[in-house]
Amino acid sequence: MIRPDADVLLEISGLHARVEDKVILNGVDLTLRAGEIHAVMGRNGSGKSTLSKVLAGHPAYTVTAGTVTYRGQNLLELSPEERARVGVFLGFQYPVEIPGVSNLEFLRVATNARRVQLGQEELDTFAFEDLVHERLKVVQMDPAFLDRSVNEGFSGGEKKRNEILQMALLEPLVAILDETDSGLDIDALRIVAAGVSQLATADTTTLLITHYQRLLEAITPDFVHVMAAGRILRTGGRELALELEERGYDWVDQELAALELG
Amino acid sequence: MGMSTVSAKSLASWTSDLLARLPAPSGPLAAVQGRGRGALAALQGPSRRQEAWRFTDLALLVGLNLNPSAALSSGSAADGFAADGAGTDGAALPGTSQSGPDTLRLKLDGGSDPLAGVVLPAGVSPLSESELVLALGHTLAATGCEQHWPVELNHASASQLLALRIASRSQVSLELVSDAAAELRPLRVLLILEEKAQLQLCQRLTATGAGLTSLVLEAHLGRGARLEHGLVALGQPDAALLAHLALEQEPESHVSLVAVSAGWGVSRLEPRIVQVDGSATTTLRGLQVVAGDQIADTHSHMAFGGPEGQLDQLHKAVADGRGRSVFNGAVRVPRAAQRTNAAQLSRSLLLSDRARIDTKPELEIVADDVRCAHGATVSCLQLDELFYLQSRGIAADQASALLKRAFCEEVLRELPAAARRWCSFESLLAAHGADAGPATAVESGRDDLEGEGA
Numbered sequence: 001m002i003r004p005d006a007d008v009l010l011e012i013s014g015l016h017a018r019v020e021d022k023v024i025l026n027g028v029d030l031t032l033r034a035g036e037i038h039a040v041m042g043r044n045g046s047g048k049s050t051l052s053k054v055l056a057g058h059p060a061y062t063v064t065a066g067t068v069t070y071r072g073q074n075l076l077e078l079s080p081e082e083r084a085r086v087g088v089f090l091g092f093q094y095p096v097e098i099p100g101v102s103n104l105e106f107l108r109v110a111t112n113a114r115r116v117q118l119g120q121e122e123l124d125t126f127a128f129e130d131l132v133h134e135r136l137k138v139v140q141m142d143p144a145f146l147d148r149s150v151n152e153g154f155s156g157g158e159k160k161r162n163e164i165l166q167m168a169l170l171e172p173l174v175a176i177l178d179e180t181d182s183g184l185d186i187d188a189l190r191i192v193a194a195g196v197s198q199l200a201t202a203d204t205t206t207l208l209i210t211h212y213q214r215l216l217e218a219i220t221p222d223f224v225h226v227m228a229a230g231r232i233l234r235t236g237g238r239e240l241a242l243e244l245e246e247r248g249y250d251w252v253d254q255e256l257a258a259l260e261l262g
Numbered sequence: 263m264g265m266s267t268v269s270a271k272s273l274a275s276w277t278s279d280l281l282a283r284l285p286a287p288s289g290p291l292a293a294v295q296g297r298g299r300g301a302l303a304a305l306q307g308p309s310r311r312q313e314a315w316r317f318t319d320l321a322l323l324v325g326l327n328l329n330p331s332a333a334l335s336s337g338s339a340a341d342g343f344a345a346d347g348a349g350t351d352g353a354a355l356p357g358t359s360q361s362g363p364d365t366l367r368l369k370l371d372g373g374s375d376p377l378a379g380v381v382l383p384a385g386v387s388p389l390s391e392s393e394l395v396l397a398l399g400h401t402l403a404a405t406g407c408e409q410h411w412p413v414e415l416n417h418a419s420a421s422q423l424l425a426l427r428i429a430s431r432s433q434v435s436l437e438l439v440s441d442a443a444a445e446l447r448p449l450r451v452l453l454i455l456e457e458k459a460q461l462q463l464c465q466r467l468t469a470t471g472a473g474l475t476s477l478v479l480e481a482h483l484g485r486g487a488r489l490e491h492g493l494v495a496l497g498q499p500d501a502a503l504l505a506h507l508a509l510e511q512e513p514e515s516h517v518s519l520v521a522v523s524a525g526w527g528v529s530r531l532e533p534r535i536v537q538v539d540g541s542a543t544t545t546l547r548g549l550q551v552v553a554g555d556q557i558a559d560t561h562s563h564m565a566f567g568g569p570e571g572q573l574d575q576l577h578k579a580v581a582d583g584r585g586r587s588v589f590n591g592a593v594r595v596p597r598a599a600q601r602t603n604a605a606q607l608s609r610s611l612l613l614s615d616r617a618r619i620d621t622k623p624e625l626e627i628v629a630d631d632v633r634c635a636h637g638a639t640v641s642c643l644q645l646d647e648l649f650y651l652q653s654r655g656i657a658a659d660q661a662s663a664l665l666k667r668a669f670c671e672e673v674l675r676e677l678p679a680a681a682r683r684w685c686s687f688e689s690l691l692a693a694h695g696a697d698a699g700p701a702t703a704v705e706s707g708r709d710d711l712e713g714e715g716a
Binding site: 056057058059060079080081083084085090092095096098099100101106109110113114117149166170 | 645646647649650651652653654655656657658660661664665667668669671672
């Protein structure tokens with residue numbers, strides 16, 4: 001849903017970043033407004049996962065130039081936990097297994113950290129259980145997974161559902177979903193996509209990072225961006241994703257080569 | 263080499279000083295005391311020149327000005343310990359004996375007869391003097407530690423013991439607690455589990471002063487017997503713990519030993535288990551937590567005397583500050599022990615670049631048809647795990663407290679319920695003197711959970 005007058009939630013401008021000595025982001029520009037769904041597509045190594053981690057504040061990446069503004073605030077000066085609390089959410093491509101930490105407790109502590117930021121009352125265990133059981137429906141997740149350790153022994157699909165469950169609990173304004181479709185069978189993809197669609201409202205913006213167009217059949221993006229060599233090479237509508245599906249990424253290489261020659 | 267090391271000479275003079283101050287041998291262990299004193303006087307004390315003590319410095323011990331305590335001296339005077347027992351038991355441990363419907367709870371003070379005035383539940387009886395003569399020291403010898411210095415120290419000083427027989431096919435739950443002040447606190451326990459007897463033993467050792475707790479526990483498990491032993495040892499930085507747990511297993515018996523220690527200036531735990539004819543199962547779980555300048559050392563020794571024995575061992579350590587953690591896991595599989603199935607894993611968490619962890623499996627396998635797996639890992643808190651938690655709004659310090667707790671929980675959750683009560687993750691942190699600030703936020707959440715669940 002595109003409304004040109006909608007609030008800008010996230011403004012990325014000239015973003016450069018590196019990991020160790022390797023430059024991975026090379027001048028990313030992107031504007032995300034409330035109500036919009038964006039997709040960033042690109043080959044492995046194009047920098048799209050790095051973009052998501054830089055936005056979430058992963059300590060391994062260093063921003064060397066550019067700005068990221070979240071609702072008028074410099075996002076880059078916030079710690080990872082502060083970014084989460086103010087409403088920026090990263091759905092991990094590979095959710096981390098944490099043996100010994102109860103999933104339910106983890107979800108509750110995370111939810112309360114966000115609620116405190118929003119000036120809401122913290123939820124005790126009973127109130128939280130009610131909330132979490134309601135939100136489980138978003139991803140049709142078995143409550144049994146609440147009693148296990150965080151992501152421990154979860155299948156790929158269960159891990160992704162757990163990510164979307166976290167999103168449903170934290171109610172972010174900016175949701176960045178890194179390859180949420182990877183490792184999902186058709187049914188799980190449909191459920192996860194339905195969950196993401198349900199959580200995308202007129203007040204939020206969603207950035208889908210994906211390699212394939214199949215996720216975009218389930219969630220219709222307003223904008224599709226093609227990323228290569230650490231920058232956005234082209235931006236279009238949904239048809240751009242279809243074009244990529246048909247033509248592959250070879251033309252991207254040619255376009256990039258032309259750019260670099262020029 | 264710049265570290266202060268206890269020289270054999272200073273430990274020797276400390277020992278002779280101690281021997282000179284011990285009261286005259288008395289009580290049921292008088293003969294043992296006499297022999298122990300002779301042995302201790304002749305024995306060269308542990309020094310870092312000895313392989314088994316290479317990493318563990320007993321300097322703290324030498325600094326202790328140990329009064330053979332009131333309890334010890336009172337052991338020779340019947341009036342004294344009776345009064346002492348009545349007073350303390352009444353205050354700290356209502357009823358002394360029954361803390362649950364079927365639980366016998368005893369307080370060990372190292373000087374009084376722990377069974378004085380106690381009505382034993384069905385299935386439990388004290389060992390007679392003649393039985394004692396036969397049984398006392400048997401398992402120490404069977405597990406090859408009867409002449410170890412810490413054992414001789416216990417022999418020399420212990421004037422009382424707890425010696426119980428658990429009758430065949432009975433089920434007994436026993437709690438043993440000791441809280442040592444600035445004193446030498448020698449504890450001696452002997453347990454005989456008859457065929458198919460089941461014993462749940464929860465043991466708590468704490469310290470409130472600059473003292474030394476010396477524990478020597480022997481247990482003999484008859485065929486098909488089952489021992490579930492949870493040991494929780496929470497000390498303080500100026501207190502020391504030396505403990506030998508010697509267990510002897512007949513075939514088809516089961517041992518589960520979960521030992522958790524934290525907070526001692528120096529602690530040395532030696533679980534020593536022998537499966538006399540194999541065909542038994544042994545599960546060992548250990549967790550030791552060090553910070554400050556603390557040293558925690560576990561030397562476990564598992565021997566299979568026959569075929570088809572099983573061992574499942576996990577030892578974990580958390581080292582912070584300038585703490586030092588030592589684990590040495592010996593497993594002996596001689597030719598007679600074919601088809602032994604043993605697995606040993608040591609996992610350590612290093613939280614400070616000034617802390618030190620030494621971990622070593624020591625497998626001696628002669629039999630050819632065996633499975634003996636072993637592994638050791640030393641890691642820091644995982645960056646990916648921390649980042650994942652942070653990316654959900656959980657502060658960095660709170661996230662590391664969660665991960666530390668998760669690391670410990672794997673062992674803590676295997677403690678028998680009663681021992682688990684004594685040893686929350688908070689108490690571990692408190693004992694090892696960590697900065698409890700960040701942990702408190704998480705822990706308070708946990709408290710809610712437990713409080714409301716109850």
